[in-house]
Amino acid sequence: MEMNQITVSDADLRKGAEEGMDAFLKVFIDKYLEVTGGKINADTMPLLNGYQHTLLGYHFFREEVMEGGFVQLIQNGYGPYIFDNPFAKAMRMFGAKDFSKLIYEAKKIYDAHRADLEKERTEEEFMAMYEQYEAFDDLEEQYMEEEEQITAQIATYVDEHLDSFAQVQ
Template sequence: MIEVSDVALKAAVAEGMDEFIRIFTDKYQEVVGGELTAETMPLLTGEQHSLLAYQICRDEIMVGGFCQLIQNGYGSYIFDNPFAKAMRLWGNEEFSKLLYRAKKIYDANREDLEKERTEDEFMAMYEPYEAFDDLEEEFFDMEEDLTTRIAAYVDDHLDLFAKVV
């Protein structure tokens, strides 16, 4: 079982719910060696993958939106796994619905969205994929409350996410 420090968790809570979540997800990244591959995926449980997926999704959207998330290679991790379903089961129905709407855009344009691009080509792709804009705005509006709810879920189910030592 993955272990996290009680002292580190208490210090992170004082900094914010995003830092609380990061204590877990940084440990998960360490366990998988920073790479999600067929060999490293089994090292985490479904709950741990869902929390890691949230952290990745949140970080990518906050900086560069869904286009960046997909261009950085996380499209299939977010959209081809039961991440949206997990978010619904954790009580985050609106976020789950947002993910399903983003998945429709992703599925319809996957080949183009995942195509290797230069920096200029990447910047230019935001225009044809402005369908993501409204979803990103919705995410920005819900992010703080969503992160707090996810952190509370983790806190209420600690044994699913790590052993606290």
């Protein structure tokens, strides 16, 4: 199956840019979610290119970590998407160097405890994971403090490399 040409409207991009970086990135992310049905699996992986997957990965990362930290990100099945792909390397390329280091630090914890982190759990067991994996706390705190700056760096990169993320019409 060949990759779809992802198109976004120039008008939507302009409107998004006026509203701010979040709205600007959302124009792309909404399109990727539409194309993939919001699911990342063997069938949907080929539908996006590496740049598009990186931006979608950041969307999932940000949503999950802001809501429930790395434990929630991993428990909701995004561990492999973030840590087994060149996400951290791409973030460095996008200009988010400190964020890239943060991802590599989180990956060390993930790789060391992967089987346990990905295990099916009851709600009670899930909540207990936050105490068990306090190693993530500092990284989550750092991300919360830097999230706006990181998102701005990514938005700037996307804006300067639009053709890599979608065809603008």
